[in-house]
Amino acid sequence: MSWSAAARSPSDWARRRPDLTAALALAAITLVLFAPTLLSGRTVSPMNILAERAPWHTVIAPVPPPNAALTDIAQVFHPWLLYAGEQIRGGVIPLWNPHEYTGAPFFGNGQSALLFPVTMIAFVLPAAVAVTVISWVKLLSIGVATYWFLRMLGPGPGPAFIAACGFMLSAPVIGWLQWTFASTFLCLPLLLGAIKRLRERRELRALVLVAVVVTLDVLAGYPQAAAQALVVATAWALVLAARAGGGLGFLARYAAAVALGLGLAAVQLVPFVEYVRESFVFVYRSQWTPIFSAPFRSATTFLMPYYYGVGKEAWGVWQFAVQTGYVGIVTLAVLPLGARAALRRGEQRFFVGLAAVGLALHYGLPGVSLAAEVPGFSLGTNLRLMPVIAFALCVLAALGLEALRAEKPDRVVPWLVGGWFTAVAVLVLVAIAQDHTRAAARQMILSLPVQYAIGLIALTLATIIVVRMMAGLAPARGLSALAVVQVASLLPLAATYNPSVDRGAFFPTTPAIDYLRREAGHQSRVLMPGTVALTYGLFEAQGYDGMSPRRLVEITGVVGTGGALARGFLQNTVALHGSEPLSGIRILVSPVLDLLGVRYVLMAPGAAPPRPGLALVYDAADARIFRNDGAVPRAMLVRQARCVDDPAALEAIRGRALDPRREVLLADCASPPASADGAGAGPGGSAVIRDESANRVSVQVSTDRPAYLVLSDTWFPGWAATVDGHPTRVWRANHTLRAVVVPSGAREVVFTYAPRSLRIGALISVVALGLVALAMIPGWRRR
């Protein structure tokens, strides 16, 4: 091979395979972000948040400074991945999480996303590695899926690549990356692309593709975004149907595909619906959901992602991922070109409409915000539309760049680009002039004037390249320059927003945690900061899954972060969406600390007892632990029962008129089961949890008389029980707990969680899978 041929070959290779090259470039960008972390023994996780709390302050350094906006990751999503991985590797599909909320559905909670392919990485790799790989795979998938859709829509490789970078590294994607919410961003381009293919090809395979993507969307683990994506997809299908010829048939095929997709996802969807009906979040949101909007000034974040700061220096009304719309400088620069190009081409107008509606809802345009109250939307929280807006803007950017590449610009276009640049620069300058002296803004490391200067230089550069392309700069050179500007403008945020920590700091144990493991074990509950007890195999009554079992909340008091209670104030229920955590402090100040079996309370070193009657049993540098001797054990025998309706049960429990060691309140009965009632008071027996996994609890009981075995775990549809292998009824006891009647003698009581909703869902999914298999058989496809 000659020198010149060798030198030419890489570019020739890339020119012949533009799509593969683009995909590899996207992969290379994501590798730049994640490879150093993976190779250096670190993990992308905001564990530094725990550094501010006992007992982890002794083993985790608060470096970089914790970003409270990532708390959900440290307290919910990463603990879940760890728990799911451990359970699956142990041969158990964790349908139930007994460690939080005194027990709650896990598989069906809507966000654990156990069937989403990306989650399965946590089933194979150690959790501290898996969380990084999952973020990497999600990010790359979002980029490649966006590129695939854009290419299908029409733009060439260069414009599609630049726009795909814009979405992949946008502030909404990076900000939400470690939530399951981000998994749904992958489904949006896939869904729209699959629907377009279905419109173009009357093939069963195209129908199946839509169905599979709908399934992925549902399984991704963020029901609200899945529903929003389906609304967007249906609007897109209606727009595509408007093309001449075969519109109704296409819509029928689309409807069939969606039905098939929902059917495939039924195994997760039906248990989720069951949990929704039993959840506290549904109680609140079906009643009223506060609808808020972002201040229009936060549109400055399209030029300056750090306008409102990050972490401890954040000063905006909403958290970073909610209010920041940054999609890259090139995306912003070519937006008017994209809008103009889209408005001239039938179906592509859809993306102008999508961006406009999304922005109107986000910024609360009068009247339009009422749309947030329509069925479905009002069950979610608004202000979750920024990813959809970012996607629409990136599609418009691709269309604008394509017009720049392939079309001869008319006279208006340069004026449009120049005018847009001027408007953006002046409007943001006005905002800066007003905000740069704010006390909060002045405390940011990167001051607003400096941020503006950086943004202005980048936007000027991008705009000049665009204008030069209109004036004759070779499209390939222009697009290459724009690609560099785009990636350079996006990488700093993508590389710094999600912190990494040493893998050893991923849910490390401390002497205090070891003490709790030893003393509490399975027999009693603990109360410690956050909701991470499940990562240590401990059991707690607080919890956070965005749903919350409603009967538990009815006896403890409403959900909430606990911040108000900690400061001695009343929780403001007006501000609640119902999806907030059930905090530890709520449990602590509730009248049911004893009833729920919370025996150990972990506090900061030197802390005073949080309530009277607690004994100090552990005092060291990492924490103080107090023992609550009034707490009932998780499993205990009770001799007396009373049948009461829910209001009476709540009144007795919240009014502390129930002695849970002596009596149990049963629901849904007229009189207590004869076999145990009236057996008299007094212990006369024992109950010990012998064996436990996610979906099963085995209790060894010994009693000289018939008794009620009360397990202070959440009652929920789907729990069944046997006594020595014979099925027995699981009573709803003390409003939210479980009880069974136990005859005298030594008995083994086994509680098993196998909800009918799962069986129904699985049956529907199997039928749907059969239909898909049929559709893929060549003979059927031809029909």
Add this chain to the structure above:
Amino acid sequence: MASPVKTLATAAILALAAAPASAALPAPPFDFSLSPAAVTEGAPATVRIAPVRAPSAGAPETYDLYLALARTDEASFLTEDGAWSPSPVPYARAVGVNAPPIVRQWPRAWPPGEHAFALLVVPVSADPLARSAWRYRPVIRWLDVEPRASGDASPDYATVAILVVATLGAIAAVWWTVLEGRRGTRRRGLACAP
């Protein structure tokens, strides 16, 4: 657009528009406003609460009206005399649905910040924080209380001037490129002319 598709699309839009909001609570029989939309900390604002519609059949004729902050973690209620209370205090007690509008001065708006206010309309003596007692959804209105002296610096005119100059420079660079491009295009057009 093919007409059946148009019909279907229209039907879908109408169905969506006609569907009742899934938030079950109806709008209250009172509305309220805060004026002006932005005030300086310590300056007065006007609160106006007025009946707007008859309550549904069987609903009480009188209500306690609460003005609460809608986005704070801690409960905060505006009292009749313009102070804040951490426990529920009605802004107006036992107000009839046919009562004249309530117009009151909030003498000193405080604290600074962009506040979402909620008007809670609950039966007389009901706990406004117990959402199970609500018959109506809250009405949300915003008020921006600008800080008067909160540690904000006075405008940094030198920095602003530099930014203005930089902005003008950037705008000039872009427009120079635009105009230069047009001239170049015209020259190329002339060169190619027959």
